[in-house]
Amino acid sequence: MNGWVVLLWSFVAALVxxxxxxxxxxxxxxxxxxxxxxxxxxxxxxxxxxxxDTTYSVLVLNASGEDNLDVQLxxxxxxxxxxxxxxxxxxxxxxxxxxxxxxxxxxxDELPALGLADVIGGAEIAQSDFxxxxxxxEQKQLVIVIGTDRSTQAPDSEEAPVE
Numbered sequence: 001m002n003g004w005v006v007l008l009w010s011f012v013a014a015l016v017x018x019x020x021x022x023x024x025x026x027x028x029x030x031x032x033x034x035x036x037x038x039x040x041x042x043x044x045x046x047x048x049x050x051x052x053d054t055t056y057s058v059l060v061l062n063a064s065g066e067d068n069l070d071v072q073l074x075x076x077x078x079x080x081x082x083x084x085x086x087x088x089x090x091x092x093x094x095x096x097x098x099x100x101x102x103x104x105x106x107x108x109d110e111l112p113a114l115g116l117a118d119v120i121g122g123a124e125i126a127q128s129d130f131x132x133x134x135x136x137x138e139q140k141q142l143v144i145v146i147g148t149d150r151s152t153q154a155p156d157s158e159e160a161p162v163e
Contacts, residue, residue, distance in 0.1 A: 050114025054081045058116065059131065059143045060089040063097030066151045073120060073146060080119050092145060099124050100150050103143040105132045116142050 026032045058077055062070035070089040077087045100123040104113040110125070117123040123144065131143040 050116070050118050051111040052081070052115040052119055053112040053140075054083070054086075056109075056112055056116070056140045056142050057086040057088070058082060059141060060087065061092035061143065061145045062090070063092035063094050064146050064148045064151045065096060069146050069150055073144065076120060077116075097145055097147040098149065100147040101126050101145050103128045103131055103145065105129050105141070109140070109142065112140075113142055116144070120144065 023032070027034060060070045060073050060077070070091065074087050074089045078084050100120070102113045102117045102120075102123050102125045104110060104125065104127055107127070110127070113125045117125055131141070133139050133141070
């Protein structure tokens with residue numbers, strides 16, 4: 001019976017050595033990492049939301065090529081709380097502007113520009129001093145240039161229909 005105990009302990013010792021050898025080999029090959037580095041957590045970036053500030057004067061320029069979009073957008077702003085005398089409108093010099101854009105002058109005007117873009121149903125915003133009044137640099141003004149993305153008219157086709 002003593003021989004069976006020695007044989008059993010020999011099998012157990014061989015099995016332990018094989019398992020330990022496989023484990024060490026996996027660690028050395030990099031398949032098992034004993035001390036993994038903590039994965040960096042990615043904090044969600046807060047979404048910047050605009051502020052509706054009706055103290056800004058707004059200039060609406062229609063560059064879509066479709067008539068009366070500037071008047072309709074002006075009415076939307078007046079119904080949203082802007083004073084009628086602080087919202088002016090007109091036709092832009094260029095009539096094929098692609099995307100409706102709200103322009104603001106300084107970085108302090110960015111949040112009101114985002115708010116105005118939300119009020120009109122979404123638009124791009126861009127910082128530019130092109131529309132700034134040089135005689136009154138402290139004026140709080142935002143400019144909306146209505147693009148062809150707001151047009152309800154189908155684009156003119158240059159080809160004649162085939163009959």
